[in-house]
Amino acid sequence: MDFETRAIHEGQEPDPATGAVTVPIYQTSTYVQEAVGEHKGFDYSRTANPTRRALEICLASLESAEYGFAFSSGMGATTTLMHLVSPGERIVAVNDVYGGTYRLLSKVYRPKGYDIEFVPHDEVAAAIDDRTRLVWVETPTNPLLNLVDIRAVSDAARAAGAVVAVDNTFATPYLQRPLELGADIVVHSTTKYLGGHSDLVGGFACTNDPTIAERLAFLQNSLGAVPGPFDAWLVLRGLKTLALRMRKHSENARAVAEFLDGHPAVERVLYPGLPSHPGHELAARQMADFGGMVSFLAPSAEEAAALVARTEIWKLAESLGGVESLIEVPAQMTHASTADAPFATPPNLVRLSVGIESADDLVADLESALVRSAARA
Numbered sequence: 001m002d003f004e005t006r007a008i009h010e011g012q013e014p015d016p017a018t019g020a021v022t023v024p025i026y027q028t029s030t031y032v033q034e035a036v037g038e039h040k041g042f043d044y045s046r047t048a049n050p051t052r053r054a055l056e057i058c059l060a061s062l063e064s065a066e067y068g069f070a071f072s073s074g075m076g077a078t079t080t081l082m083h084l085v086s087p088g089e090r091i092v093a094v095n096d097v098y099g100g101t102y103r104l105l106s107k108v109y110r111p112k113g114y115d116i117e118f119v120p121h122d123e124v125a126a127a128i129d130d131r132t133r134l135v136w137v138e139t140p141t142n143p144l145l146n147l148v149d150i151r152a153v154s155d156a157a158r159a160a161g162a163v164v165a166v167d168n169t170f171a172t173p174y175l176q177r178p179l180e181l182g183a184d185i186v187v188h189s190t191t192k193y194l195g196g197h198s199d200l201v202g203g204f205a206c207t208n209d210p211t212i213a214e215r216l217a218f219l220q221n222s223l224g225a226v227p228g229p230f231d232a233w234l235v236l237r238g239l240k241t242l243a244l245r246m247r248k249h250s251e252n253a254r255a256v257a258e259f260l261d262g263h264p265a266v267e268r269v270l271y272p273g274l275p276s277h278p279g280h281e282l283a284a285r286q287m288a289d290f291g292g293m294v295s296f297l298a299p300s301a302e303e304a305a306a307l308v309a310r311t312e313i314w315k316l317a318e319s320l321g322g323v324e325s326l327i328e329v330p331a332q333m334t335h336a337s338t339a340d341a342p343f344a345t346p347p348n349l350v351r352l353s354v355g356i357e358s359a360d361d362l363v364a365d366l367e368s369a370l371v372r373s374a375a376r377a
């Protein structure tokens with residue numbers, strides 16, 4: 001079945017008890033047993049819950065994965081994955097990662113003795129050596145929208161015996177499926193495009209490797225960073241419209257990037273869909289479209305801060321991937337935790353999460369905010 005059909009039906013048979021077409025929210029912590037150990041496959045909701053199970057089956061299918069695991073947040077998924085490696089082992093990570101991932105790796109795991117090296121997006125494959133156990137990739141990266149070649153990194157990792165995890169939050173499985181390109185694990189913040197409506201916090205990880213899957217099932221239950229049934233249900237509902245939304249996010253982002261490109265009050269636009277982007281060809285190869293995230297450099301940090309306070313439709317807020325358009329200054333907001341990192345988030349960088357409103361309205365709102373900032377400068 002095609003992606004759009006699986007997004008609506010996979011793991012979501014009508015409820016056997018009532019015929020309900022929509023998977024019910026099984027808001028229960030425990031399940032009755034006929035006799036000790038005799039039950040219908042569910043004994044405690046940290047271990048398994050039918051609503052969460054439906055989400056895990058559906059989203060794993062969208063990522064071309066055999067095994068899926070839902071978590072309480074993207075960081076909950078990342079924390080759980082970090083338990084696949086041990087202190088002393090080497091981890092190579094792309095340096096331009098979500099600020100919270102940088103904070104977790106550098107301030108929580110590095111002090112415990114994990115040997116973590118952050119490298120530029122185009123040096124990840126070359127940095128993998130025989131000591132490397134885990135490779136952490138984000139592509140497109142947050143917030144600089146750099147591209148990492150998933151196939152090249154996966155080939156290098158396989159030769160070295162390392163596992164590759166790809167944070168696919170920005171692209172979503174509709175635009176990019178890392179397991180098909182050779183990666184071992186895909187991780188998500190379902191808070192973003194998968195939920196799609198800025199009304200939940202959640203995470204996800206999936207794989208085709210039965211050994212990794214067995215360990216992840218054990219870790220999911222042991223560490224306990226699981227989503228509640230209602231949040232799992234909200235993500236499941238979000239998935240049903242993922243394809244439609246990603247098409248519109250990409251279309252709107254293209255219109256916004258083209259408008260910003262060459263605007264006198266904009267220094268540079270970072271959008272993989274622009275032919276001038278250094279990762280454009282790679283993005284065209286490994287993604288079905290270029291996604292809904294656009295970053296650009298304002299003339300100064302002051303201008304960036306002033307601009308984001310002047311838009312009306314674009315709301316000044318952290319996060320991304322919802323139907324509504326958001327604007328932010330990563331250096332002071334989502335990526336403030338990278339302030340002491342050896343790589344810098346430019347202080348004049350503005351990040352846009354382009355929503356699915358009318359593209360004309362979005363461009364007009366940006367235009368009027370830019371005109372006012374140019375007049376003041």
Ligand SMILES: Cc1ncc(COP(=O)(O)O)c(C=O)c1O
Binds near residue numbers: 076098170189319
């Ligand atoms: C690319 C990326 N990965 C992971 C996360 C963490 O997800 P969560 O906020 O759901 O813990 C985020 C959050 O912004 C993100 O942007």
